[in-house]
Amino acid sequence: MCHICLLGPLIVSSLLTGVTGETHVFSSSSENVALPCNNALSGCTSTTWIYYYIHRSSGGVELFAGGIKKNDIKRAERLSLGSDCSLNIYKTTEDDRGQYICQQYVNEQKHGTDAQIFLHVLHLSPSSTQTEMRSGSSVTLTCQLFTFDNNCDDLIRIEDLQLFWVNQADVNLQTDSRYQILSSGQCIKTLTTTLLNEDNNTEWRCLVKKKNEIKTSVSFTVKFKDITTKISQQKDSSTPVIVICAVFSALAVILAAVLYKKRADNRRKTDSSVVKDKNDYKGTYETINISKISKSPTPSTNEQTNEVTYCEITASSKQQIKKNKVHCDDKVTYATIKGANVTPQDDFYASLN
Incomplete structure (x- = not known):
């Protein structure tokens, strides 16, 4: 009536x-x-x-x-x-x-x-801006149907309409205790919830439905702006570090290659300088002549004769002697040269050519 x-x-x-x-x-x-x-x-x-x-x-x-x-x-x-x-x-x-x-x-x-x-x-109106949304914060969304002559409640009843909130899977959020949904008459539905990490990029929709037909809807997508900004800043700040690391890595590889080549060259030179056979050096040696020279041609009878002994050694070889580096592992042959009738006090000089 x-x-x-x-x-x-x-x-x-x-x-x-x-x-x-x-x-x-x-x-x-x-x-x-x-x-x-x-x-x-x-x-x-x-x-x-x-x-x-x-x-x-x-x-x-x-x-x-x-x-x-x-x-x-x-x-x-x-x-x-x-x-x-x-x-x-x-x-x-x-x-x-x-x-x-x-x-x-x-x-x-x-x-x-x-x-x-x-x-x-x-129409949908959020209670806070997107920049304030983050995990742990509370969000309130108000969905309202505006009609002619403000007779929305009568329209809902006469036209057998429904106004409610759903998630991305079209499940009525009224059945989930995590969401608090308050009604101001038949045409205003307010959703309040505390955001979780998994809510980022989640969409909620407010529907006007007649039986199985959706007349219209408005949607709201949660965006954690602060997380997006931090990730982009981290990417931007990490770019120079990545470039520097790449440059140093390349230099390290080049330096290692140069050192390896230099060491290989030195090893080849070392191997070539090592005497492989004792027959590599063959030669004939001449007789060693030792002579004494007296400082005083006519020494007195009482004076001790002061003679200087000189030794001259001349070596000749049929094969040219290689000039090689001497290593600690190389064997060296020593020869002792003795002169006849040389007293300990005599001065002894040797000249090797």
Whole structure:
């Protein structure tokens, strides 16, 4: 009985103005929508669109007349006519909700019946910005359905609509104790939860559903901006380190290669300098002549003769002697040269050529 009382004035008003039938269109905020004009004539030159924001008694705003847009209206840049004379609204807002009447005029005379369309807009508003969202913080999302004349609760009951929150798997979040969902009437659903690490990039949706048909929906995706920024900063700061490490690694490889080559060259030289056979050096040696020279040609009888002994050794070889480095492992042969009648006090000099 109450429903009939509430709808009574609207039905009477429709009959008086020649409006028959009504169409309910649901849209989400920021979505493009087209309102149909079922009584349109070809060419749209006879089409007029009138908009009622709250109720009919407040007076309507003429949007199009004779197919021409009224540019003095507030949202003129977001309105256009389709080829079928439908009213196109670009990026709807909650302020676009209301009643729209499509009329036809021929020779300034009203033609046929009017078509009325009710536009309902679903809007979502978060309680905090994305930059404040991180694991452990609380988030609150409010989903509200805006309707003509603020009669949303009656619309929900009459049209048998449902308004609820779901996750990415379309599971009703009302059944999960982790989420607190509060209702303010039938048209406002507020979701509150504490964010977890796995919530990053998670999407939640608020739906308007009639039986099994989704009329419209709005979604919200969780973004941990601080984590993304830190990761990007770490990547940026690590880039020079990676480059430096790569350069030093390359230099180390080159240096190791040079040292290895140098050591190999030295080893080859060393191996070539080692005497492999004692027959590598063969020669004939001449007789060693030792002579004594007296400092005093005519020494006195009482003076001790002071003679200096010189030794000259000349060696000749049939094979040229190689000039090689001597290593600690090389064997060296020593020879002792003794002179005849040489007393310990005599000075002994040897000259080797």
